[in-house]
Amino acid sequence: MDLLYTHSDEGLDIVLTYLYSNQITTVHQTSSGKALNCPVAPETQEPQRPQVHCVTGSLCAADRCAFVKSTPDCSMEDGFINYLHVAFCLLPPNLTPLTITLYVLHYQSLIVSSLFLLSFCPNLSAISTSLHLTHNVAGVTFLALGNGAPDIFSAVAAFSHPHTAGLAVGALFGAGIFVTTVVAGGVALVKPFAVASRPFLRDVIFYMVAVFWTFVMLFRGTTTLGETLGTHSYTHTHRLMYTRIFLRDQDHNTCVLVCVSESEYRPLLPYSESTSQILLSSLNPVDNRKWRRKSWSWRVLKLLKTPLEVLLLLCIPVVDPDKEDKNWRRPLNCLHLITAPLMCVLIFQSGIYGEYMIQGQFPLWLLTLLLGLFLSSIVFCTTTNDCPPRYHPLFALLGFVVSAVLISAAASEVVSLLHMLGVVLSLSNTVLGLTLLAWGNSIGDCFSDITIARQGYPRMAISACFGGIIFNMLFGVGLGCLVQMLKTHSYVQFESEGLLTWILAGSLGLSLVLSFVIVPLCRFHLGRAYGIFLLVFYVIFLVIALLTEFGKIFIV
The missing domain is CATH 1.20.1420.30 (NCX, central ion-binding region)
Incomplete structure (x- = not known):
């Protein structure tokens, strides 16, 4: 609403002009406060502004x-x-x-x-x-x-x-x-x-x-x-x-x-891997045997998908009931207790909780990180690599x-x-x-x-x-x-x-x-x-x- 003030030469009339979405209402008011033959706009109604849509085609x-x-x-x-x-x-x-x-x-x-x-x-x-x-x-x-x-x-x-x-x-x-x-x-x-x-x-x-x-x-x-x-x-x-x-x-x-897994190759004789070997093998989305017998186009597509696959493997724990060990990977699952909650805090609602401060002093993401480290340490110390x-x-x-x-x-x-x-x-x-x-x-x-x-x-x-x-x-x-x-x-x-x-x-x-x-x-x-x-x-x-x-x- 634009309000324009105009004063007459005699100083008796004040013209108040209201612009309501291309509609003009003029109120002539004398010094005594009485209106002169002009409709008065209701004071309780706010002017309805037309909604402007996001259309930029007509703009330079x-x-x-x-x-x-x-x-x-x-x-x-x-x-x-x-x-x-x-x-x-x-x-x-x-x-x-x-x-x-x-x-x-x-x-x-x-x-x-x-x-x-x-x-x-x-x-x-x-x-x-x-x-x-x-x-x-x-x-x-x-x-x-x-x-x-x-x-x-x-x-x-x-x-x-x-x-x-x-x-x-x-x-x-x-x-x-x-x-x-x-x-x-x-x-x-x-x-x-x-x-x-x-x-x-x-x-x-x-x-x-x-x-x-x-x-x-x-x-x-x-x-x-x-x-x-x-x-x-x-x-x-x-x-x-x-x-x-x-x-x-x-x-x-x-x-x-959708979830049919790629061909599994199991050794005839089971062997025990170290914790670091389990972590590296769990984060490797490429099957060496399948890589050798696939075409070059499949390999190129696999290379393009590998960064995303590694990121998801780091953040999303997967429990597969069809596998004998239920896909238990002790070092990776312990890492999931840190990365998964932290990912949720940083991603949920477009990351608004990533900047949230508890009582204005302590960041929420840091509290999530500390809790994840605490739970991860407990799980790592109370479990083994072989048994979930x-x-x-x-x-x-x-x-x-x-x-x-x-x-x-x-x-x-x-x-x-x-x-x-x-x-x-x-x-x-x-x-x-x-x-x-x-x-x-x-x-x-x-x-x-x-x-x-x-x-x-x-x-x-x-x-x-x-x-x-x-x-x-x-x-x-x-x-x-x-x-x-x-x-x-x-x-x-x-x-x-x-x-x-x-x-x-x-x-x-x-x-x-x-x-x-x-x-x-x-x-x-x-x-x-x-x-x-x-x-x-x-x-x-x-x-x-x-x-x-x-x-x-x-x-x-």
Whole structure:
């Protein structure tokens, strides 16, 4: 509000001019304090400032840095790197294409890191075994959360701010369309088969209800605590039904598909290694025998992954119940008691606890380091190299927590990075969510499900297509909204991207309805024609979505 004072020549009238968002109200006041025939603006109402969105396309290069710094919609508080500040303030405008290229490569590395963290999912199996959980309960809880961790944490990170909520909506709906069309179509093309009628219809119906439920929340623009808790209960109901049928024919969990370890070579005669040898061998991710018989391309890829693998081996303890010694590595596990808690403190919530001072005097990270050293010394002095202690399963819980924190941090960086790309390229968050974020989170499902189909298990692959995305959508939306409610103590507001959101939800619903009608008409036989139909459907959807984004399709 700007307040302009003007005084007349006689000194009797004072003109007070208020500017309220292009509306001017003038109050003439005499020296006696009486108003003269002019409406008075209510004193209790504050002027509503129009929300300024983070759009820099119409600004010149010199003004973009100041705009990014002063606009709340451009803030990036949940990431380690302020990508907008780097793009518009640190680098010159002529390097924008190079900046975009480097950010895309960084985005790919974050996606690969998130997928690689899933290789530590033996901890989930170890936790369920230690708690004596049934396969049904383990599938509903730990294993489902482990397989869908990238999608769920990306949704939670996106829902943390209103200006990135479109990423979550686009990613969850976009991943649903991608998996139910491209992945399911690829399975049908690779291995035509007859799908089990009852499980297929059950999954399609459950997913249609989930899509409709989410669509209603988007249409209303808000959600309540009851609806959020309802999504969780609905998710667990489906997962319980899913695991009861799936595990009837399958004794091992789905996580084994990702966690199949490389070929083990055991000596015929056991020998005792020293503590230093155990530590060095535990931190070496390269198998010498496998290295010699692999191609040069595999070796190059392995060299690129080795630094990340060594870092994760240093920070994440892994308990494997399928191994004879449960993967007990005494010196490395003692080191984990120092590095794992310290990693959580430095990484959680974008490192805000790394600078936290207890009572303003003692840093939290130093206290964590001292406690880790104390526990590590006790474990090292009370255990041996050959026999794991009785509390060894607790390391699985520690490894699961560290993996979740790292995946959450990677998801926050992905969301911040995609938000920056949307600002630079003038793209909406929804279209970035249904393309880059959805593709990145679903690429692992695509490869694993098609590989399963090639191995002769197409029914398992098609069940995984529907079972995973139902859990990810409902749990991602529910958990993201619940976390936001706990932070703000109010309802979650959704800002719709307009026509694009309705096209996204409508296309997903239409694909499910068509599958619900076509598959029974084909007597539940999924052939190559059905696979081609699904792929064509996805291409048409993607073209329509992009045309809508660039203004070629609009509502008059």
